Amino acid sequence: MADQITKNTKIGELLMINADVAPILLSIGMHCLGCPASQNETIEEAAAVHGVDADELVKAINEKING
Numbered sequence: 001m002a003d004q005i006t007k008n009t010k011i012g013e014l015l016m017i018n019a020d021v022a023p024i025l026l027s028i029g030m031h032c033l034g035c036p037a038s039q040n041e042t043i044e045e046a047a048a049v050h051g052v053d054a055d056e057l058v059k060a061i062n063e064k065i066n067g
Helices: 011-017 019-027 043-049 054-066
Strands: none
Touching: 011 019, 011 043, 019 054, 043 054
16 A cells, blocks of 8 residues: 555655655745754644645645555
8 A cells, every 4th residue: 555644744754755755845945855854844834834735735745656
């Protein structure tokens, strides 16, 4: 079964699961994907900081990962 990403998934974990989602994160203005702070930030926290709907972001990430 493919990985299911949630709002509680940390950015560092997400990038380890599938680095191909980096363009999605970059598109919301998250340009410091390698920063220590972002690695421990959840998708929900990152979405809030960048003014993006967390549910829509998770949906886009899961579509990218799971096809």
